[in-house]
Amino acid sequence: MQAHDLFVTDNSCGCTVLPARVERGWKVPYNSLVLMEALESRIQEIGRELFGNVQKERPRSFNPRHITGQLMQWSMRNEAFKTQLFRLVDVLPVLQSSKDVASHIREYLGDGIAQVPWFLRAGARLSAAVPWLANFAARKTIDQIAQQFILANSPEEGVRKLENLRRRGLAFTADLLGETVVSEKEALLFQQRYLDLIETLSDVAKNWKAVSRIETSSFGSVPKVNVSVKISCLYSQILTTDPEGSLEILQDRIKSLLIFAKQNGAFLNFDMESTALKPLTIELFKRLLAEPEFKDYPHVGLALQAYLKSSEKDLHDLIDWGKEKNRRFGIRLIKGAYWDYEMALAAQRNWPVPVFERKEQTDAQYEKLAGQMLKNAGLIECSFGTHNIRSIASCIAQAQEIGLPENAYEFQMLYGMAEPINAALLETGFRVRDHSPIGEILPGMSYLLRRLLENSSNEGFLRASFADEKSPDELLKNPAEAAGPQPGQRSLIAFQNEPQTDWTIAANRERMSGAVRLWRTKLGRTYEPFVGGGTMKATEYRKHFNPARPDELIGVVAQADESQAQKAVGTAGKAFETFRYSSVESRVALLEKAAALLRLRRFELAALEMFETGKNWNEADADVAEAIDFCVFYARQMRRIAKTHVLLPGESNLHEYVPRGIGVIIAPWNFPLAILCGMTVAALVTGNCVIMKPAEQSAIIAAEFAQILHEAGFPPGSFAYLPGPGEKVGKYLVAHPRVNFIAFTGSKEVGLQIWSQAGITHPNQPHLKHVVCEMGGKNAMIIDSDADLDEAIPAIVNSAFGYQGQKCSALSRLIVLESNYKAAVRRLVEATSSLQVGYPENPGTIIGPVISAGAQNRIFQYIERGKSEGTLLYQSEVPAELQGYFVPPTIFGDVRPNARIAQEEIFGPVLSILRAGSFDEAIILANHSDYALTAGVFSRSPKHLEQARRELVAGNIYLNRGITGALVGRQPFGGWQMSGGGTKAGGRDYLYNFLYMKAVTENTMRRGFAPNETAPSGGE
Ligand SMILES: Cc1cc2nc3c(=O)[nH]c(=O)nc-3n(C[C@H](O)[C@H](O)[C@H](O)COP(=O)(O)OP(=O)(O)OC[C@H]3O[C@@H](n4cnc5c(N)ncnc54)[C@H](O)[C@@H]3O)c2cc1C
Secondary structure (H helix, E strand, O other), rough: OOOOHHOOOOOOOEEOOOOOOOOOOOOOOOOOOOOHHEEEEEEEEHHHHHHHHOOOOOHHHHHOHHHHHHHHHHHHHOOOHHHHHHHHHHHHHOOOOOHHHHHHHHHHHHHHHOOHHHHHHHHHHOOOHHHHHHHHHHHHHHHHHHHHHHEEHHHHHHHHHHHHHHOOEEEEEEEEOOOOOOHHHHHHHHHHHHHHHHHHHHHHHOOOOOOHHHHHEEEEEOOOOOOOHHHHHHOOOOOOOOOHHHHHHHHHHHHHHHHHHOOOOOEEEOEEEEEHHHHHHHHHHHHHHHHHOOOOOOOOEEEEEEEOOOOHHHHHHHHHHHHHHOEEEEEEEEEOHHHHHHHHHHHHHHHOOOOOHHHHHHHHHHHHHHHHHHHHOOOOOEEEEOOHHHHHHHHHHHHHHOOOHHHHEEEEOOOOOOHHHHHHHHHHOOOOOOOOOOOOOOOOOOHHHHHHHHHHHHOOHHHHHHHHOOOOOHHHHOHHHHOOOOOOOOOOOOOOOOOOOOOOOOHHHHHHHHHHHHHHHHEEEEEEEEEEOEEOOOEEEEEEEEEEEEEEEEEEEEEOOOHHHHHHHHHHHHHHHHHHOHHHHHHHHHHHHHHHHHHHOHHHHHHHHHHHHHOOHHHHHHHHHHHHHHHHHHHHHHHOOOOEEEEEEEEEEEEEEEEOEEEEOOOOOOOOHHHHHHHHHHHHHOOOHHHHHHHEEEEEEEHHHHHOOOOHHOOOOOEEOOOHHHHHHHHHHHHHHHHOOOEEEEOHOOOOOOOOHHOOOOOOOOOOOEEEEOOOOEEEEEOOOOOHHHHHHHHHHHHHHHHHOOOOOOOEEEEHHHHHHHHHHHHHHHHOOOOEEEEOOOOOOOOOOOOOOHHHHHHHHHHHHHHHEEEEEEEOOOOOOOOOOOOEEEEEEEEOOOOOOHHOOOOOOOOEEEEEEEEHHHHHHHHOOOOOOOOEEEEHHHHHHHHHHHHHHOEEEEEEEOOOOOOOOOOEEEOOOEEEOOOEEEEOHHHHEEEEEEEEEEOEOOOOEOOOOOOOOOOO
16 A cells, blocks of 8 residues: 555645544534634543552552562652662662672661661671672672563563563564764664564564554554664664764664565564764654665654754654655654753853753654654654653544544553553553563663663653552643743853753754864965054965865964064063053953854864864864853953952952063964963953964964954054964074063973973072963873773773874873773774774764874884784884875783883873772872872772772862863863973963962041941942
C-alpha cells in the first residue's frame, strides 16, 4: 500500500485525518467540532478510569518491599543524600576490592548512614573489620536496582525475558546499553553488537507464535522485532563543526543495520539524545530513508522530544517531508530524558535554553504534538512514550476525537518504570511496548542513573503519583492552563562569558566557511608598525607562511627596529600625560567598543587564526571569544575597583588607583588574540599606555587587533603595535628606562630573562619596573582507580592534544593508578588513533600543524628521546599529503618521573604516562615538577578529591574534567613556581598589576566643625 492511499481528507490545518470509526473502548464524541471543554472532560474521564485501574498497585521502584523502592524513598527525603547515594551507585560497579567498596560507602554516606537500608548500614559499620560484607551488601543492592530497570545482561538472556513479555501481551523494543564510545574501535564494536542483536532476535522470532494485538495495526502489520539505536554509539568523532563528515560515516554505519533490519522485517528506531545531536539525527534519518532500498520500507522511526522548544517545528518539517516523499515512518513522542543536562549546558555556555523550563509547558507541548501526530496517523506510525496518565489520557481522547481505532497507535514505556500503568493499558486493550534495555551495568550506568533521577524527580509524574500520593484531580490538571509564558533566561552570574559558537546552527557554519574563503582572498598583504595613530615603514620585512602549507604566504610583516621602538616609547610617554587622567568611564567605553568590534569580526578573526597559527575551528573560535571576554570583564572590574571612600567624622579617605605608566606587552602566538588582547586591555583600562610586541608567528592577527583598538577610538599613542624579533626589539623595550612595566606570557626561558632584565634599575630610571609574568607548565592529571574512564578519556585527549599540545595548560604527564593503568592506556590509545589530522580550516580537523619548522624539529627530538625514556605506546599517522609542520600525537608509557620528557616542557602533542601505586604517590608525582600551572584529577572518591584540592601544587586545579580551557571570570588563570609570578589573568585581582594605589586623606574638620559627608559617586 502506498502512503498516499492512507490519506483520506485534508482539513484546513493541513493535517491528514482518517474517518475510521472506533470499534471499542470509551464512548466517543462524534462531533468533528468538539469544543476544547469536551475534549478536556473526555481526558478527565479517561484519566480517572485509568487511575481506577492502577491505584491498586505501586510500581516496584516505589514499593518499599523492594530494595529500589526503599532507596527511592530514602533519597526522596533528602536531596543532598540523594546526590551522594546516586554517586555511590555510579561508582560501585567499577570498584575492584572489598576494601574500596567499604571506603567508598563510608566516604559517600558518612553522616547519612543512619538513613540507609540495613544491609548497607551494616556493611558500612562493619566495613573496616569485614570489608567483604560491605562489598556483598553493596553489590547486592546494585544488582537489584539494575534488575529493576535493565531487562538482561545479554541478548541471549534477553530473549527469554522478551518472550515472557510477549506472553503477557506486551511488545518490546530492545535497546543496547552504553552511550559513550571514545574511539572508532569501540564504535565499530557497538555496530557489531547491534547487528548481533538484530540477528539473535530475528532468528528466535521466526519461531514465535503470532500475538495479533501487538502485531497488527489499522495500517498493516507491526514487526515482532523492534530495536532502538543511539547514533552516538556508532561514531566516536561526531563533530558539530562538521556535520557532513559525521553524516557520511554514520550513514554508512547505520545503513548496514537498516539493511539487516529490512532483511529480517524488523523495526529500527532512532533514539533522540542531547540537543546537539538532534539536527544530525533527523538529517541522518531523512537521508537514509531517501536511499532507494529503504524508500518503501515503513518500519523505521525516530524519537521526538516534546521538552524542546523546537519540537513543534521539527514535527511539522517531518510531516512535510513524509508527504513530499510519500512515505510512512514512525515517530515515538517522548518528553525527553536530558532536561537537567540541557539546562546545565545552556547555563555553562551561555546559550539559549533549548528546553521548556516549566514542566507544564513540556506536558502541554506533548499533548499538542500528540494531537498533530494522530491527525497524521496515515503518514506517521504513532507511538507515545510516557508513563504519565494525564498525557496518556490526552492521547487516547484526541485519537478518539478524530475517530482513530485503538490499534492505530501504541504506547511505550520503559522497562521497570511503571508496571501498573502498563498493565492497566494492556487490560484496556491497547498496544503497549516495553523499552527493554539489554547490557552490562557498567556501560548502562548513565541509563540507570537517568531512571533513578526520573523516578525521584520532584516534578515527575511517577513520584507525584506513587510516592507523594497526589490526588488524581491534581495529577489530571490540564497542563495548558498552567503552562503560562516561558520565563526569561536566568542569569546565574553577573558577568557572562561570550558564548562559544553553536555549530549545530547551519548559519554559523556557513559564516565560518565564508570567513575562511574571504581570508584566502586577503592573503599576502603587508603589515607595518602602528605608532602614534599611524603606520611606519621599516627597513626589514618578514614573510609569514601557513604552518599547514609552508608555501602559502599569509602576509608580509615589517620588522621594527630600535629607533622605531624608541619612537614608540616617546609617543606613549607623551600620550600618557593625558590618557592617565581620562575618566574610568571613558576607558570602560573604549573596551566595550573594542569588544563589540571583535564580536562583529569574530568569524573573520578566527579564520585568520587557522591560517596563521594552525588552530582548528573550535580552538580559533574559543580564542576570539576569550578576547571579547577580557574586554568586557576588565571593563567591569575597573568600574568596581576605581575608587573607594572611607569616611569618618572630620576625615575623608580616598583610595584611588592610578596607572603605572608605560607598559610593554609581550605576547605569545598560541592564543594569538586572547592573551595579547587580555594583557593589553587590562593595561589600557587602568590608564596606562602600551606598546604591543606580538609573537613573530602571530604578528598578523596582532595587526588586526591593533586596527580594532584604533577603530574603537583609543587615542593615538595610547597603544602601539611593534612587530619584530623578540631578541632585538623586545629586549630593547624591556631594558628601556622609561618603561614602567612589562606584561609577558611565553616560555620560561624568555620569561626568566625578562624577569632579571627588568630587575636592573638604570641610573636615569626613576621607578622600579614591575613584571607580570606567565610562563609554561608541565601539567599533570591523575587517573584514580575508580575514575570514570568514559569521561576521563575524552578529557585526556582534549587536554593533551588540543591545539597540538601547544597550550601552557596542556596535559603532558598522565599519572595512572596501577589498577586502572591497563584499561586507561588501552582506551586512550584507541581514542587517540581516532583523531583526524588535517588542515585546520577543514571543519573535521582535530589535529593541525605545530607552529613552525623549528617547533616541529624540537618536538621530534623529544620524541626520539622518549623512545629511550619510556615505551612508545602510540604514534598517529600523518597523511602523506600533509606537507606542513605536522607532528603526530604520541604517547609514551612507563615514563620515569625524572625523565626529561616528564620534566621539560615540550609544547607539542606528546604525552608521558607514569604509573602510581597509590593515590598518595600519584600526588607526589604530580607535584614533582618545577612548574605549578594546571593539574587535574579524575576520581570518584570524595576523600581523594579533597586531598587533591588540598595538596596539589598548581594555580588551576580541575576535578573530573579536562585541564585546559579556563574561562575568564570563572577560572582565573595562572600559576607560580616556574609557571609565573602568581598573577591570575581573567581574575578579580588582575588589574591591580597595572596600578598603584593612592590613599588621599583629608582633614575635613574646621575649628571643631565636621561636615556631614557622604561618599561621592564612583566608590564601591
Ligand atoms: C519508550 C520510551 C523511549 C524513550 N526514548 C527516549 C529517547 O529516545 N530520548 C529521550 O530523551 N528520552 C527517551 N525516553 C525517556 C523519556 O524522555 C522520559 O521517560 C520521559 O520524559 C518521562 O516522561 P513521562 O511523561 O513519563 O513523565 P512526566 O513525569 O510527566 O515527565 C517528566 C519529563 O518532563 C520534563 N520536565 C521535567 N521537569 C521539567 C521542567 N522544569 N520544565 C520542562 N520540562 C520538564 C522532562 O522531559 C522529564 O523527563 C523514552 C521513554 C520511553 C517511555
